Amino acid sequence: MSVLSALSDGAVIAKRNLIKIKRVPDLLVFTTLSPIMFVLLFAYVFGGAIDQQGGGQAYREFLIAGIFAQTVVFGATITGAGLAEDVKKGIIDRFRSLPMSPSAVLTGRTFSDVVNNVLVLIVMSLTGLLVGWRIRTSALEALGGFLLLLVFAYAISWVMAWVGMLVPSPEVVNNAAFIVIFPLTFVANTFVPLNTLPGPLRTFAEWNPVSAVTQGARELFGNIPPGTPPPTGWALNHPVMYTLIWAVVVLAVFVPLANAQYRRSASR
Amino acid sequence: MTYAIQARDLVKRYGDVTALDGVDLTVPTGTVLGLLGPNGAGKTTCVRILTTLLRPDAGTAEVAGVDVLADPRGVRQRIGLSGQYAAVDEYLTGFENLDMIGRLYHLGARRSRERARELLRQFRLDDAADRPAKTYSGGMRRRLDLAGALVASPPVLFLDEPTTGLDPRSRTDMWEVIQGLVAGGTTLLLTTQYLEEADLLADEIVVIDHGRIIAQGTADQLKAQVGGERLDITVADPARVGEAKRLLEPLGVGPAVVEEHRRSLLMPVSGGAAVLINALRQLDVAGIGVDDVGLRRPTLDDVFLTLTGHAAEESENAGEAVEQVREGAR
Numbered sequence: 001m002s003v004l005s006a007l008s009d010g011a012v013i014a015k016r017n018l019i020k021i022k023r024v025p026d027l028l029v030f031t032t033l034s035p036i037m038f039v040l041l042f043a044y045v046f047g048g049a050i051d052q053q054g055g056g057q058a059y060r061e062f063l064i065a066g067i068f069a070q071t072v073v074f075g076a077t078i079t080g081a082g083l084a085e086d087v088k089k090g091i092i093d094r095f096r097s098l099p100m101s102p103s104a105v106l107t108g109r110t111f112s113d114v115v116n117n118v119l120v121l122i123v124m125s126l127t128g129l130l131v132g133w134r135i136r137t138s139a140l141e142a143l144g145g146f147l148l149l150l151v152f153a154y155a156i157s158w159v160m161a162w163v164g165m166l167v168p169s170p171e172v173v174n175n176a177a178f179i180v181i182f183p184l185t186f187v188a189n190t191f192v193p194l195n196t197l198p199g200p201l202r203t204f205a206e207w208n209p210v211s212a213v214t215q216g217a218r219e220l221f222g223n224i225p226p227g228t229p230p231p232t233g234w235a236l237n238h239p240v241m242y243t244l245i246w247a248v249v250v251l252a253v254f255v256p257l258a259n260a261q262y263r264r265s266a267s268r
Numbered sequence: 269m270t271y272a273i274q275a276r277d278l279v280k281r282y283g284d285v286t287a288l289d290g291v292d293l294t295v296p297t298g299t300v301l302g303l304l305g306p307n308g309a310g311k312t313t314c315v316r317i318l319t320t321l322l323r324p325d326a327g328t329a330e331v332a333g334v335d336v337l338a339d340p341r342g343v344r345q346r347i348g349l350s351g352q353y354a355a356v357d358e359y360l361t362g363f364e365n366l367d368m369i370g371r372l373y374h375l376g377a378r379r380s381r382e383r384a385r386e387l388l389r390q391f392r393l394d395d396a397a398d399r400p401a402k403t404y405s406g407g408m409r410r411r412l413d414l415a416g417a418l419v420a421s422p423p424v425l426f427l428d429e430p431t432t433g434l435d436p437r438s439r440t441d442m443w444e445v446i447q448g449l450v451a452g453g454t455t456l457l458l459t460t461q462y463l464e465e466a467d468l469l470a471d472e473i474v475v476i477d478h479g480r481i482i483a484q485g486t487a488d489q490l491k492a493q494v495g496g497e498r499l500d501i502t503v504a505d506p507a508r509v510g511e512a513k514r515l516l517e518p519l520g521v522g523p524a525v526v527e528e529h530r531r532s533l534l535m536p537v538s539g540g541a542a543v544l545i546n547a548l549r550q551l552d553v554a555g556i557g558v559d560d561v562g563l564r565r566p567t568l569d570d571v572f573l574t575l576t577g578h579a580a581e582e583s584e585n586a587g588e589a590v591e592q593v594r595e596g597a598r
Binding site: 005008009012015016019020023024089090091093094095096097098099100104 | 319320321341344345347348349351352353355356357359360364368369371372373374400416
């Protein structure tokens, strides 16, 4: 199997998934609506309480990268739910009976979810700009920030791809993901500074990759006000490196796992 | 004679459950094999193994001359599969579904588009070609799914319960489509729970139950195995069905089955029209009115009942009854 035909098969599958975004725009609306709601709730309900001197302006700037990170991580559940739905409907059986590249269904799926994440990030950035978020670095650094978020989300997509091939229905993917992702994105520096957390939670948060991707994005967007004390722990002092290490490790483990599960999967 | 499908001693277990227990199948090129059995008999498992979706625990199989286990990709290039549930992408249009499958068979962009249009026309879906499949009726989805299996014009086709859940009109449509394909020389393996369907479409029928082949042959051979004809009488007065049974049973070659709610009596006989006349005469003498009477050849339903000793859907209850008897004996 040549790499080229594997890529072209992957592109065919990705196109198929993207047509779904076009046909069911509600899907994109609802994946972006809840983060927009989060931005507004946190910015205006908690913002004043957390950032009393600034009247919430500094907190809103702090908040946005956290919401970005949370949103793209949650976005990975789409990968799992989409695959689980395809298994359930017998579409995976059809694909598996075709002489196509066996990896194409998963590479196509994870790729189309990157496109989905790009669209979501655009909508959220515009919302952010409206509530006072600003990029205070160069365009190149800002681009780096978005790329970091996308790379991390891509890695998590592969975890969800494996989960999606494993569980019996898309609903299970959503529920299972919620239990894991919710604490992962909250016990982190996404919404609050880490110095407010009690001991063990704080240590967990300092090594939580979601904290690192948030910290990395904040730095690259220039959303850390001068005079902020440096974070503690190696991970948060090297957030880009730490995030990339996580992404590589997750991909190295879950790409083969998801592919093996794809070959084994059976429709129900 | 060349064989499009040859399988030897296929075994598949799921934990303690043996789904397939040593199944042999041979399908000569250009013929139709009907794999007939109730739910859970092992039909789908068989198809999944032959279409490379599932590896057997034991046994060998060749499809279109290619070893299923050694070269699954080679097999996939030569087969089309249409499953039990219409595996169409409901968000894509009919055209997009077929075009996508063409590209995944590596037909190239132009050929994929042409082939999609051709098939949509052939399956009378051209009016709906650019509507998302979501808006299709059940029968249209099945036709689109079947069209998907034909994109690469494969020499061997697998249809797993192609008409399950369809209304009678769509089922008849589907049969016509399938008969057209077979006339074109495609080898077909068809699974079905409908005896009528196997009778109509298949050259040879394999009856499978609990993962084992329990009978095989042409529809006529299977019917001959059950033997004779059936006398089918509907009496006018439901109260007198029992009396009619006592009266007629000596004329039959086996026990009569009475269905009280239909006021009917069904009994295997031999001797043809003479038996029929004799039966009517006796009923007339006894003054039992007759609404309907007929002499018919056994259906495959009768075949299945005779071979397995149970009707398709009663198999589990029968098992339970045996368990209860054993419990009672202790």
